[in-house]
Amino acid sequence: MKRGTAGTLESNDAMIMVKESDGLKITITSIVYDFFHEQIENVIRETLKEEGLTNVEVICNDKGALDYTIKARLLTAISRMEEEK
């Protein structure tokens, strides 16, 4: 199964892993979960939609990253997954 990871667990960053899956699954853990989990999930959904991906699992471990950081980490994780042979 192909997978890709990007990011760090430093504050203001997030570590994101994507892997091939039967359907779409998103798991979020975040230090600001109660305040921003909907927003983080929306960024992930929107980015997957733009990339045309439906059958992936995304695991996001967020340490207070802003939206653009989440998106950048996710895109890198996706490209690393796709590079995998």
Place this chain on the structure above:
Amino acid sequence: MMKNSLMRNVPENYNPYVSSDDYKSKKRVLIDKKATNSTVEYLESYSDLFDKLNITDGMTLSFHHHLRNGDFVFNAVCQEIKNRGLKNMKLAPSSIFPNNQCLVELIESGAVTDIYTDYANGPVAECISKGKLKGEFLMHTHGGRPMVIESGAIKIDVAILGVPTVDKKGNGTGKIGKSACGSLGYAESDVTYAKKVVFVTDNLVDTLDDYQLDGKYCDYVLKVDAIGDPNGIVSGTTKITKDPVGLKIARMTAKLLDEFGVIKDGVSMQTGAGGTSLAVAHYVKNIMQERGIKGSFASGGITGYFTDMLEEGLFEELYDVQCFDLKAVQSTLKNTTHHVMSGSRYANCFDDNVVDKLDFVILGATEIDTSFNVNVTTDSHGKIMGGSGGHSDTAHGANITVITTNLIKSHMPIIKESVTTVTTPGADVDVLVTERGIAINPLRTDLIEKVKDSKLPIVTIEKLLETAHEITGVPQKIERSKEAVGYVVYRDGTVIDTIYKID
């Protein structure tokens, strides 16, 4: 339940907060000072201490936090409470740190039911936030604590105080000894007003010429191997931040203070020991040196940065309630103009206090709202992670109170429409400096007038909130418990806010 003037809930049996200068309409209440002695008695052990002082269920014991995260005394007393199976004890430590973890078990078992403190951080704070403490939890300020002790609102049965050096008359100092911590300011009210006073020391000497704690109030002395771990008592050095955002905020703050016209001969100031606060002191120092300005005094928790400024002649005096680093401890010994002072002299609203004479103070915030109320007591979930310490005391006393903070920390906007918990009322907070702009409290029309032609990025606090939300998004509203676990008590003894339970 009723509402105070800030629309925060206050239970019926407490006095609600009215305003920060309401104390002016009240009279100072002083109970009799404790009985004095000409001799002291020596104790063998903590167990002997509990026997001789006949410490029983329900008594109130008090402590100071000058040994900070290296303190052994408070923990040793907790252990003795546990060994003896005592119940319903009331504890009044001036602060609680992560190393006081052993208290958690005593709270859960009901050995300790009531706690009065100025600051709480770590496992004990978390345990109280979860509603485990069965009785009363009150969070005072560093100036409010001496006030509730001298007025008898909190009656201390036995003050058990770590003292780095004690002489044969029972006089005590923190300036020397292997556990030296400098000033013992927060212990002075306990020494004067507790029913009984015990000094616990690891350095007993014949006589002291220079002492902060008067031996005439000391009843017993307990000599132990160590009252604390020197590595946890003081940090080696406190340093200016290297974070470019913190430095930018500090530069803007110094420039703003200069435009307010307060950096001039005779200036008095206080900053915290945090990296950004010290950076403000650094930029203010540069301006003073360039123009040959000589200040009158700096106060507070003192760091090496301020003792350097004293030695360079930039201030005439330092007023020190608590030393933050080793350099400050050493300075209390060698600099005669570095004065140790009591918590009451520092910040008690009824005393001739130092904070009222401050030109400006630089403080931090966990949250600040559009009415300039500041929270340094809980996080945004409502979990206890700090407390006023001297925050609301200095904010009221200083002519100009500046809050310096990043606009956003780990995705969270620091500005809120309404803070989770009010520590310091907005009426006493004059300026907020963030990396993306400065907001001045509309109540300070005098300050706004002074900088009306300034090139600094001065905006409204509502505009700063909007800027933060543009970057972070608007935080989701969270459901909070309505069950109270404690109260934030303002420096005049009134309740300014309620602390609620978390899951």
